[in-house]
Amino acid sequence: MNLGELIEEIRGCVIDGDPSVEVSGIEYDSRRVAEGDLFVAVEGYSVDGHNYVGDAVKRGAAAVIVGRDVEVPLEIPKVMVPDTRLALSHIADRYFGYPTRKMDITGVTGTNGKTTTCYLLRSIYRAAGMPVGMLTTVEYVMGDKARRADLTTPESLDLQKIFAGMLESGIKTVAMEVSSHGLALKRVEDVQFANAVFTNISRDHLDFHADMEDYVRSKKMLFSRIRMGGVAVLNCDDPHWTDMASVARVRVVKYGFSEAADVRGIDLRTTLEGTEIELSLRGEAFKMKSHLVGRHNAYNIIASVATAFDSGITLDVIGEGVRKLKRVPGRLEPFMLPGGARGFVDYAHTPDALEKVLGSLREVTPGRLISVFGCGGDRDKGKRPLMGQISARLADFTIVTSDNPRSEDPGAIIADITADLNSGKYRVEPDRRKAIEESLAMAKPGDSVLIAGKGHEGYQVLGKNRVVFDDRKVILDLGGRKV
Secondary structure, eight states: OBHHHHHTTOTTOEEESOTTOBOOEEESSGGGOOTTEEEEOOBOSSOBGGGGHHHHHHTTOSEEEESSOOOOOTTSOEEEOSOHHHHHHHHHHHHTTOGGGGSEEEEEESSSSHHHHHHHHHHHHHHTTOOEEEEOSSEEEETTEEEEOSSSSOOHHHHHHHHHHHHHTTOOEEEEEOOHHHHHTTTTTTOOEEEEEEOOOOSOOTTTSSSHHHHHHHHHHHHTSEEEEEEEEEETTSTTHHHHHHHOOSEEEEEESSTTOSEEEEEEEEETTEEEEEEEETTEEEEEEESOOSHHHHHHHHHHHHHHHHTTOOHHHHHHHHHHOOOOTTSSEEEEOTTSOEEEEEOOOSHHHHHHHHHHHHHHOSSOEEEEEOOOTTSOTTHHHHHHHHHHHHOSEEEEOOSOOBTSOHHHHHHHHHTTOOSSSEEEOOSHHHHHHHHHHHOOTTOEEEEESOTTOOEEEETTEEEEOOHHHHHHHTTOEEO
16 A cells, blocks of 8 residues: 555645655554554654654655654655644554444443453353454453453554454454543544443543543543444443533433433342342343452443343343353452452552442451552552542551552652551551562451452562562462462
């Protein structure tokens, strides 16, 4: 494909050079440029691709796309565009043959519950005999093949390449998390969503978004991108559902426990073994069982039921899919601890998420509830004392430790968390392994231990170094076992 064909749909572009030059590939990372590639200079968090145009040319770039004037050799075509991120999305979609136009993609957005809802949808689609793909914070899955995720929502070029690969493998059904970053940074600008699910909104990513209004505004973008004939599946128990509905140009299906819900939870029983929920759908009542623990997971179950049912999957198949999902990596993932207590590893790293998982465990734990958590460095500092107060209120005892301190002093982060704690129901242990070890030593039969913040992550970020560390492996090393 030549340069002119790739850019013909980009508005406001100005070409300096020969548009007939052939392009053999596309790259936005100059280190990966090969002979004949088109290099798109994208501005990132800390690195601006415009500073590496020269490197891309030295590596053999056939042409470059820039958002501001950059000097390149006269023989290299240069395309000036108003927005290089938008251009990258358009070009990637065209280069890979518009794959999502031929697929049924369900985007799931919200602060909490995205990953679990995607795993539930994948399990339901598999139960229905459908080849399915999944993109989450944990992993990217293509049928039976999986690899660890790099980003919750990949860059537009990588995303379109993944979709093209899925389509080539016969996969047309996909459940994917859509992050506020992915929306704000135009990574899904050219993805055609068949459906979209809204889980909930609470404080998160305020180190990236200017304020909560900006955060909500990013989430809304997904619901304006659903193609005609699709459906917006919205949690009507969250007040922000109306924000999502206001931009949706498709049919809205509401879910939750309130009377306003189209798919409504009417009875819920949750234990340490799992959840049983009775639902009402179009006036018909039916029950579902799940291995997932907690009241908050009931919402994820109802969301997946509403989405799958609307796509034509029968209730008995949906029930089978829900029942077959035994665990979601790092999402209230259960363990039996050596002393007979239950342990759970969860990704909860926001005040709302921590409150929900602790509240869910409080409801089903006959003994003491022990909480182990920290907060990430170089991220929203305002949530730290809030999370400390939540843990102090809902847990019987809290061990405050390190999460991913990054460039910050772990002691300073912990001081922020404990600033407003006056009770004697907590202890500080900056060494995360020791903190986990202490919590397991404290726990007795009937107790529950929540280790929160890192979930599926297999590393800890200390300064500029990423060291191997997995909460789940620590539990296993200390004598725990999976259940």
